[in-house]
Amino acid sequence: DQQVKQNSPSLSVQEGRISILNCDYTNSMFDYFLWYKKYPAEGPTFLISISSIKDKNEDGRFTVFLNKSAKHLSLHIVPSQPGDSAVYFCAARDDKIIFGKGTRLHILP
Amino acid sequence: EAQVTQNPRYLITVTGKKLTVTCSQNMNHEYMSWYRQDPGLGLRQIYYSMNVEVTDKGDVPEGYKVSRKEKRNFPLILESPSPNQTSLYFCASSRDRSYGYTFGSGTRLTVV
Numbered sequence: 217d218q219q220v221k222q223n224s225p226s227l228s229v230q231e232g233r234i235s236i237l238n239c240d241y242t243n244s245m246f247d248y249f250l251w252y253k254k255y256p257a258e259g260p261t262f263l264i265s266i267s268s269i270k271d272k273n274e275d276g277r278f279t280v281f282l283n284k285s286a287k288h289l290s291l292h293i294v295p296s297q298p299g300d301s302a303v304y305f306c307a308a309r310d311d312k313i314i315f316g317k318g319t320r321l322h323i324l325p
Numbered sequence: 326e327a328q329v330t331q332n333p334r335y336l337i338t339v340t341g342k343k344l345t346v347t348c349s350q351n352m353n354h355e356y357m358s359w360y361r362q363d364p365g366l367g368l369r370q371i372y373y374s375m376n377v378e379v380t381d382k383g384d385v386p387e388g389y390k391v392s393r394k395e396k397r398n399f400p401l402i403l404e405s406p407s408p409n410q411t412s413l414y415f416c417a418s419s420r421d422r423s424y425g426y427t428f429g430s431g432t433r434l435t436v437v
Contacts, residue, residue, distance in 0.1 A: 217416050222367075259329070259415050260368070262425030305368060311375070312358070312383060313426060317367035 219243045220308050222316035232325050235293040237319050239306030242287065246308035251280060251291045254303045254318070263304075264291070296323045327352045331416045331429035332371070338406055338436055346401045346432050348416030357399040357420035358383070358389065358426065361412040374399055406436040 221240045229235040241249075247268045266273040266280045266289070273280050279292045283309035293300055301323045306316040329350045350357065358373035360383075368417055370383030374393040388410055390402040399418075403410060413433050417426035 252425070253426075257431070259417075259428030259430050260426075262427065265425055312370055312373050312381075312385075314370070315360070315368035317365065 217242070218316075219246075220306055220307050220314050220316040222304075222319050224319050226320040228322040228324055229296050231298060232295045235296045235321055235323070237290075237291040237293075237302065237304050237306070237321065239289050239291075240287055240318055241289070241308050243308065243310070244284075244287070245310055248309040249280070249282060249289050250303040250307045250313070251278075252307060252311065252315075253300075254305065260305055269282065277283070293321075296321075298323050298325065327427070328414055329418050329429040331414075333432060333434050334430065335393060335433050339433070340407055340436055341405050344403050344406060344434075346403075346414060346416075346434070348399045349397050349399065349429070350399075350416075350418040351371070351397065351421050352420070352427065353396065354418035354420050354427075355396070356421070356426070357393065358417045358419075359389070359399070360399045360415045360416065360417065361385065362431075363412050371401065371414075400414060406434075408436045410434065411436050 250265040251263040253263045254260040282289045302319050303318045305318045307313045331348045359371040360368045369385045372391040374380045417427040419426045
């Protein structure tokens with residue numbers, strides 16, 4: 217049973233617009249949530265995280281929102297740039313990190 | 326440069342021939358972990374280690390072994406590889422539970 221779900225396998229967004237990637241989880245014991253970005257032929261790169269005691273964390277163009285009651289988090293990228301085209305993994309952590317299946321983001325020129 | 330180094334990057338082997346994929350980190354991290362990435366399945370954890378001599382199973386440990394004799398090294402051992410272990414493998418390390426993992430560049434393994 218998937219504990220971390222990314223229901224959109226892919227997403228296309230116009231350059232300059234906002235990209236919103238969504239993630240749902242089932243385990244209320246997760247206390248940290250993370251987003252990773254992965255380019256082809258490279259390992260995933262840590263992007264941003266949020267503690268379960270917060271509802272928002274911002275780092276430059278990237279903001280993660282956490283809705284604990286809905287067990288939902290989202291990553292907002294504003295404005296979207298061509299270099300943002302990659303696969304994004306949502307992850308949740310207790311004693312180990314559990315990843316979602318990923319969402320492939322395409323930034324259109 | 327802070328990094329996780331895994332070797333080899335590419336490996337083709339035959340069923341049943343024991344192999345080891347090495348992983349080393351130079352950041353003095355306590356947490357280390359192995360993942361495999363398969364199409365449509367994302368990243369699945371094989372084994373993880375919270376410290377030296379402390380290892381635990383992840384979600385897909387069958388057919389794999391690990392050891393953590395030193396803090397910096399966390400090798401992945403396939404005693405008798407099978408074709409269903411053909412995959413892209415990533416090693417990762419982390420400072421502590423509140424920090425994101427640093428991943429290696431990956432090892433693409435093909436078992437024929």
